[in-house]
Amino acid sequence: MLTAMVISPHADDAAAFCGGTLAKFADQGWHVVMVRVTDDSKDSVGLTVEETRRRNTEELHRAAEILGIAEIVELGYETDCLADASEVALRERFVYLFRKYRPYAVFTFDPFGLYEGNMDHIRVAQAVEEAFWVSCFDLHHPEHFAEGLEPFSVCERWYFGRHLPEANHAEDVSEYMERKVEAVCAHRQMMRNTFNQYRLQLRTWGRRMPWLEEAMDGDMRPLLALFFQEQANGVARAFGLPEGRMAEAFRLVRFGDLEELFQTMSEPLPDAQPAPVRPTLDRPPESPRWSAEQLEQIFPVDIDQRIRLMGHHHLCAGAFEELFASPLFRAGYGELVARLQPSPDVLIESIYGYDIFCYQCSYWSEEEGRCVTGWQNKISKDAAVLAHLGLRTGQVTRLEDLQRLLAERVTPADLERFCGPGEWKCEFYLLGICQRGYERLRERFGVSQGGEG
Ligand SMILES: [Zn+2]
Structure with a gap:
């Protein structure tokens, strides 16, 4: 009672x-x-x-x-x-x-x-x-x-x-x-x-x-x-x-x-009595923000062969597995998770503009058609990440090769600098799962703890 x-x-x-x-x-x-x-x-x-x-x-x-x-x-x-x-x-x-x-x-x-x-x-x-x-x-x-x-x-x-x-x-x-x-x-x-x-x-x-x-x-x-x-x-x-x-x-x-x-x-406690439902607080999952037609435009048909990513989103490829398994990431990027099966041979193309991560991100403003963190923030972070990885815009890399590069070049401190609290903070990094993803990545490619870069 x-x-x-x-x-x-x-x-x-x-x-x-x-x-x-x-x-x-x-x-x-x-x-x-x-x-x-x-x-x-x-x-x-x-x-x-x-x-x-x-x-x-x-x-x-x-x-x-x-x-x-x-x-x-x-x-x-x-x-x-x-x-x-x-x-x-x-x-x-x-x-x-x-x-x-x-x-x-x-x-x-x-x-x-x-x-x-x-x-x-x-x-x-x-x-x-x-x-x-x-x-x-x-x-x-x-x-x-x-x-x-x-x-x-x-x-x-x-x-x-x-x-x-x-x-x-x-x-x-x-x-x-x-x-x-x-x-x-x-x-x-x-x-x-x-x-x-x-x-x-x-x-x-x-x-x-x-x-x-x-x-x-x-x-x-x-x-x-x-x-x-x-x-x-x-x-x-x-x-x-x-x-x-x-x-x-x-x-x-x-x-x-x-x-x-x-x-x-959160998950239910085994011995808890059922909690009352509060419609004004217990928000149902948001209805999809995009129509089926818009989704076809946002997600290219060849998404399993080729993904276009802006500079700093290359970092996410190091923790795809952890991100795709995270309930909070799935809540925000359900469409992406459902459509993309990242195989080692997927080609990652480095682009200037916005990519498939942007449109469902909470920093994305539909009204303004841009990221609310601002262009300057995006460009400075893109440039810094690409320079750090030794990649250029327009370059195409196999996912597995990119992941090996990330394992070798990105130390825990680098990841903290690019994604942690600070000028370039990422809300998913704050969940604490990305560093774990990178640890696994280093193990997978036999890179010693802390990377070489
Ligand atoms: Zn009174």
Whole structure:
């Protein structure tokens, strides 16, 4: 069973910002844990602090029941005072709870959301964002390990907020809006206080809104349902969901820039439970960038007899075997791998222009019709590699002869200079497979380790 943890600065934040999604997850069999950070002891109208704390806690338990939240963890901080609390102490609580409950997904305010005027929200968001990585460190809070806990990392961070410029995911909660509104209405004291704030502001303006005042002491549902349904309709529209659907917006974060790499290179653990599918993150393999007609133009019919390569791509021939076996290379160059069987007799022609590696490379710009690393970069690297190998443009070499030349002339340091991080870096070299390919090449041609050049 997967666990979702919602970290709610105040009792009502969970229902208001992600109540639909929590109810949906609970229905799908998730164990939903709520962490309530403050005591909400000030959030009411006309009650004592003691009465406020008691009523808000009772109402939270009712709302949690409606949403299917299985467990509530109370941290008991004084409400609306987190601005003065220690962020590191607050973070330690979240680290502890991550290690204890091991949630797959955590929900809270976006630490980078905009127009957030509540310091409790901001401090909780910041502390959760830090707890996310601190919980992995075995030197942070080793006292937790005495209880049998271990370093742990949450997989998914579901950030919500008042204004999310980077929202990347809309969870369709159309079937859960009823429960969300019911849960929000359960927070009667807190909602009354919200209405009262508008009542006071309207009064300063010199006006009143009878519907609002009636809702304060009567049925809140029509007003709250209107507000939350409008909001959820807007989210669904913005994300292109079918007309009439309702959704909650999130900035859903997993591996960031490494998402694509991990999608391609990772393999399932034998004992793992199946991970939920996230259409906005689990990108399906891109549809082929080229039509069949274009592919015929890009790949010559005699590709198994003759390949045209620009100067610096001659280096790739030293690691063809490793590159063609690499899942990441195959993801980018599937068409090339499928069509080319590099036999020792394939002729390699050295050319000035772009070659079959370029068109599917991530550095290739279709709009500009060129490599985004720039002409100068390409020409300087081509010239340097050809000079190093003693080849000229226009020259034709058998693949096996070229590979022998590469084994003899290209040392590990040469390869690092031509392809490693630096002015000529190659993203496939960074996978670490090319140096291995060259080692094998030197063995094959009986060249001593390190080459002779
Ligand atoms: Zn709040």
